[in-house]
Amino acid sequence: MSVLIEATAPPSVEPRGALRSFLRHRMGVIGAAMLALAVFVAVAAPVLAPYDPYANVRVSILDIYQAPSGEHFLGTDDGGKDVFSSLLYGARVSLIAGFAAAAIALFIGGLVGIVAGYRGGWVGSVLMRITDFFLVIPDLALQIVLVAIIGPSLGTIIFVIGILGWTTTARLVRSQALTVRERKYVMRARAIGAGDAHILRRHILPAVLPLMLANMVLVISLAILSESTLAFLGLGDPTVISWGQMLNFAFGRGAVSAGAWWALLPPGFAIVWVVLGTTLLGTALEDALNPRLKRHHLEAAGSDVARGRDVPTLDAPTLAMTGSSADASPILRVRDLSIEFDTTAGPKLAVEGVSFDLNRGETLGLVGESGCGKTTTVLGVLRLLPPGGRVVSGSVWFDGDDLLGIDGPALRSFRWTRLSLVFQGAMNALNPVRTVGDQIAEAVRLHAPGTTKREAADQVAELLERVGIGRRRANEYPHTYSGGMRQRAMIALALSCGPDVIVADEPTTALDVMIQAQILELLGGIARDFGTGIIIVTHDLGVVAQVCDRVVVMYGGGVAEENQAATLFREPQHPYTQELLQSFPDLAHPDRPLRGIPGSPPRIDDMPVGCRFAPRCPHAFDRCGAERPPDYPAAGGRAACFLLDPEERGS
Amino acid sequence: MSGRGGYLLRKIGWALLTIFVVITFNFVLFRVLPGDPAKSGLRDPRLNPAAVEALRERFGIDKPVFLNLEGGNPFDSQFVAYFGALSRGDLGTSYAFRDQPVSELIGQALGNTLWLILPSQFLAIVFGASLGLFAAWRRGRALDVTALTFSLFMWSLPTFFLGIILLIIGANWFGLPTAGRITIGAGFESPLDVAIDVGRHLILPTLTLTLVLLGEYMLIMRSSVLDVFGEDYILTARAKGLSTYRIIRHHALRNAILPMVTLIALNLGFTVSGAIQVEAVYSWPGLGALTVNAVGDRDFPVLQGAFLLIAVAVVLANLIAELIYGWLDPRVSEA
Numbered sequence: 014m015s016v017l018i019e020a021t022a023p024p025s026v027e028p029r030g031a032l033r034s035f036l037r038h039r040m041g042v043i044g045a046a047m048l049a050l051a052v053f054v055a056v057a058a059p060v061l062a063p064y065d066p067y068a069n070v071r072v073s074i075l076d077i078y079q080a081p082s083g084e085h086f087l088g089t090d091d092g093g094k095d096v097f098s099s100l101l102y103g104a105r106v107s108l109i110a111g112f113a114a115a116a117i118a119l120f121i122g123g124l125v126g127i128v129a130g131y132r133g134g135w136v137g138s139v140l141m142r143i144t145d146f147f148l149v150i151p152d153l154a155l156q157i158v159l160v161a162i163i164g165p166s167l168g169t170i171i172f173v174i175g176i177l178g179w180t181t182t183a184r185l186v187r188s189q190a191l192t193v194r195e196r197k198y199v200m201r202a203r204a205i206g207a208g209d210a211h212i213l214r215r216h217i218l219p220a221v222l223p224l225m226l227a228n229m230v231l232v233i234s235l236a237i238l239s240e241s242t243l244a245f246l247g248l249g250d251p252t253v254i255s256w257g258q259m260l261n262f263a264f265g266r267g268a269v270s271a272g273a274w275w276a277l278l279p280p281g282f283a284i285v286w287v288v289l290g291t292t293l294l295g296t297a298l299e300d301a302l303n304p305r306l307k308r309h310h311l312e313a314a315g316s317d318v319a320r321g322r323d324v325p326t327l328d329a330p331t332l333a334m335t336g337s338s339a340d341a342s343p344i345l346r347v348r349d350l351s352i353e354f355d356t357t358a359g360p361k362l363a364v365e366g367v368s369f370d371l372n373r374g375e376t377l378g379l380v381g382e383s384g385c386g387k388t389t390t391v392l393g394v395l396r397l398l399p400p401g402g403r404v405v406s407g408s409v410w411f412d413g414d415d416l417l418g419i420d421g422p423a424l425r426s427f428r429w430t431r432l433s434l435v436f437q438g439a440m441n442a443l444n445p446v447r448t449v450g451d452q453i454a455e456a457v458r459l460h461a462p463g464t465t466k467r468e469a470a471d472q473v474a475e476l477l478e479r480v481g482i483g484r485r486r487a488n489e490y491p492h493t494y495s496g497g498m499r500q501r502a503m504i505a506l507a508l509s510c511g512p513d514v515i516v517a518d519e520p521t522t523a524l525d526v527m528i529q530a531q532i533l534e535l536l537g538g539i540a541r542d543f544g545t546g547i548i549i550v551t552h553d554l555g556v557v558a559q560v561c562d563r564v565v566v567m568y569g570g571g572v573a574e575e576n577q578a579a580t581l582f583r584e585p586q587h588p589y590t591q592e593l594l595q596s597f598p599d600l601a602h603p604d605r606p607l608r609g610i611p612g613s614p615p616r617i618d619d620m621p622v623g624c625r626f627a628p629r630c631p632h633a634f635d636r637c638g639a640e641r642p643p644d645y646p647a648a649g650g651r652a653a654c655f656l657l658d659p660e661e662r663g664s
Numbered sequence: 665m666s667g668r669g670g671y672l673l674r675k676i677g678w679a680l681l682t683i684f685v686v687i688t689f690n691f692v693l694f695r696v697l698p699g700d701p702a703k704s705g706l707r708d709p710r711l712n713p714a715a716v717e718a719l720r721e722r723f724g725i726d727k728p729v730f731l732n733l734e735g736g737n738p739f740d741s742q743f744v745a746y747f748g749a750l751s752r753g754d755l756g757t758s759y760a761f762r763d764q765p766v767s768e769l770i771g772q773a774l775g776n777t778l779w780l781i782l783p784s785q786f787l788a789i790v791f792g793a794s795l796g797l798f799a800a801w802r803r804g805r806a807l808d809v810t811a812l813t814f815s816l817f818m819w820s821l822p823t824f825f826l827g828i829i830l831l832i833i834g835a836n837w838f839g840l841p842t843a844g845r846i847t848i849g850a851g852f853e854s855p856l857d858v859a860i861d862v863g864r865h866l867i868l869p870t871l872t873l874t875l876v877l878l879g880e881y882m883l884i885m886r887s888s889v890l891d892v893f894g895e896d897y898i899l900t901a902r903a904k905g906l907s908t909y910r911i912i913r914h915h916a917l918r919n920a921i922l923p924m925v926t927l928i929a930l931n932l933g934f935t936v937s938g939a940i941q942v943e944a945v946y947s948w949p950g951l952g953a954l955t956v957n958a959v960g961d962r963d964f965p966v967l968q969g970a971f972l973l974i975a976v977a978v979v980l981a982n983l984i985a986e987l988i989y990g991w992l993d994p995r996v997s998e999a
Binding site: 146148149150151152153154155157158159160161162234238241242245246247248257260264269274277281284285288289292293309310395397424425426427428429430433434436437441442443444445446447455456459460490492506 | 685694803893897933956968
């Protein structure tokens with residue numbers, strides 16, 4: 014389903030855009046500003062502070078816990094000192110402790126991670142075991158013990174936080190180093206005799222450093238939190254003023270009962286300020302370096318069918334559907350279907366004006382390169398478009414009903430009983446933590462309420478046997494099945510409610526040739542035996558040649574050509590079909606040179622104005638770049654190409 | 665089944681090894697590093713050599729550290745003696761509480777800590793997981809954004825500071841007790857009154873710890889649910905005609921809980937750290953407060969015993985999580 018990811022990902026996410034996408038992240042900028050203010054305060058504390066908190070001044074009992082006033086902006090603390098001044102000076106300790114401890118942690122973590130990831134072997138596994146060990150030991154408890162044994166000083170605290178804070182960095186760096194080590198360019202560098210030092214410097218470090226930078230910011234925030242916690246618990250350096258220390262003194266010396274909120278809240282919120290700033294910055298950096306736009310199959314947002322969709326009637330002369338024979342009654346009729354996706358540049362059409370029919374018992378191939386809109390088209394028909402995608406116009410008539418007009422329970426009960434689905438590869442299409450039989454029985458009992466468990470189990474066994482899987486394996490989990498078996502199980506699942514139409518999306522991709530043939534035979538048998546209409550979505554013309562009765566060739570979100578399979582292979586009309594056939598080995602003419610099509614299909618945010626294939630077409634002329642070609646009847650089928658326009662032919 | 669048995673054995677073996685390493689580490693930490701008054705006291709010039717020798721014998725530090733290589737029984741060493749004492753449940757005697765066995769002190773404290781941790785952990789997991797689930801389902805909408813902001817804020821708020829804020833609010837506005845386990849000097853008429861009093865003392869510490877853990881668990885659940893929602897089997901479930909509720913209940917939840925189990929286990933250190941701080945703020949007489957007080961009193965046997973117990977408890981809790989994982993995920997026998 015890579016098409017979908019291509020279609021929905023914002024077009025500008027590339028490593029080079031990391032800085033820009035970071036700036037786009039408002040929270041990163043806010044975090045950086047918060048941190049910058051803290052650094053400024055720390056540096057300028059002697060200038061900004063009205064009093065010197067380190068100075069020894071005689072205080073009287075009356076100076077203690079004075080409420081905020083003109084003289085003491087934030088009142089005084091348990092020792093009669095100015096809270097505001099201590100607060101400014103406290104930034105120094107927090108930041109120094111945070112940065113220094115993070116530096117130690119990153120150094121150890123980076124070293125351990127690179128060695129474990131790059132060297133691997135027993136050294137690597139011992140290092141990872143040690144990391145696991147430290148990951149389990151509760152940080153704060155060990156920090157307390159170490160500080161107690163070594164004695165409290167700022168140096169000790171920094172050291173202790175640093176040598177206990179490296180584990181997450183080590184794991185992160187290790188996995189990155191492992192990935193880079195296996196990259197082709199690193200293997201090539203090693204093959205031509207580059208030394209370890211060279212590979213580390215030129216390949217591993219550049220890949221690891223940006224990640225470490227983002228991680229560093231988060232480690233700093235953790236270190237600042239740890240320092241203030243230790244100080245609050247009375248393990249801080251008694252000779253320096255830190256926020257945790259201020260809270261420790263105030264809380265321990267009656268600020269709560271004295272109602273002296275000014276001695277408690279400012280240092281607490283100062284910690285929140287710095288930790289929040291660093292966390293925001295760190296998270297934004299991580300996002301910028303590693304943008305993840307996750308798929309989400311359950312999003313409740315928006316509808317997948319646009320309101321006010323333009324619904325063409327069936328009688329409208331959309332086109333002479335020359336491909337389908339006149340006497341057959343189509344079970345599925347797709348008319349003028351257009352689907353758009355939200356992109357960073359606004360909504361863009363991914364599928365435009367697609368029409369085709371499917372008869373009962375017929376096998377239809379939907380072919381084209383990746384990114385041509387095949388999967389998007391069928392997901393639109395199935396009402397399974399991902400969020401951000403919607404049908405903007407057109408209609409899908411299923412046995413006389415407009416499929417795009419129903420919703421809720423009606424749509425749910427329609428699913429699987431009339432129209433079911435076999436996924437690409439079936440790797441993750443089955444739930445890994447439920448048995449195969451259980452997942453089939455679920456569909457059976459959902460759509461035939463009142464079926465007993467016993468009856469459902471019998472049906473499951475029958476279905477599995479139909480696809481060539483022993484009934485005993487029903488109680489096994491998907492991971493115990495081979496790739497081919499999983500695909501068969503998926504087909505059994507698709508058959509479970511006796512649908513009129515099955516859509517199979519790349520059903521044989523990632524399977525070996527023998528298994529491919531078996532799966533296709535199985536699908537062909539189903540079409541024959543049950544009169545089920547089957548749509549096979551594929552980029553593989555071999556699959557089409559084996560099982561399809563009729564073929565729809567898609568390009569750039571539209572239909573390029575449609576014809577009976579035999580005719581299409583013999584007399585391709587559209588230049589795209591011709592090129593596609595050229596790039597596919599022909600067993601009858603093994604001496605014919607194979608040729609790929611130069612270039613790649615247009616992206617949805619960059620569609621050509623005229624014919625979508627024009628930029629790659631060897632026969633393109635002026636008109637192709639300016640106008641979009643309509644469908645022309647050709648060789649008993651139809652094709653959208655100006656070469657077939659009788660007027661052009663005349664000239 | 666043999667695969668699963670192997671998984672079980674591997675995990676138990678690893679936990680036992682980790683515990684052994686923890687014990688050794690704990691032993692070395694306190695023997696090698698400076699600071700133990702028992703040792704520094706021996707350097708007092710006023711002591712005569714015979715007294716030093718007697719003290720060395722009393723603390724058992726006259727023997728070789730790991731192995732006795734100078735003839736005689738090779739296992740006549742401090743390390744073996746320490747292990748032997750541990751196996752009898754002997755953790756030494758406290759310096760601060762005269763003649764109180766450490767095992768007794770930390771036994772009581774452990775009970776109190778569990779009273780704090782278990783309810784908080786339970787509440788935080790239930791509410792955190794539900795919130796995370798809803799946030800993921802409604803990604804990018806008001807509830808999600810609110811929940812994320814809340815988690816971010818909770819993460820940035822030091823636990824002890826949250827404790828202080830809630831303590832001020834709870835004491836001033838709700839009249840809740842803010843320190844200790846039970847009202848000292850109150851005449852209780854029945855065990856029920858005692859239970860009510862202890863329960864009232866538990867409200868604020870439990871609330872604090874729950875809030876701290878909740879933000880963390882919400883984030884974990886949200887991201888693991890989002891991962892699951894992107895899986896193909898969820899699309900299959902939708903195509904099958906299942907309602908959103910059924911998809912979440914029967915297909916998403918169990919898969920989303922798997923990483924949650926692991927991450928909660930990995931985050932146990934976080935729970936311990938939270939408990940230590942909460943106990944310090946509310947003077948709750950648990951392991952955390954005991955540890956912090958032991959530092960102030962330089963009560964090294966208690967510190968050593970408490971740290972050992974905390975570390976071993978975390979290792980064991982981790983093991984339980986791994987076993988739950990193995991039970992929930994049919995694929996582990998492959999791993």
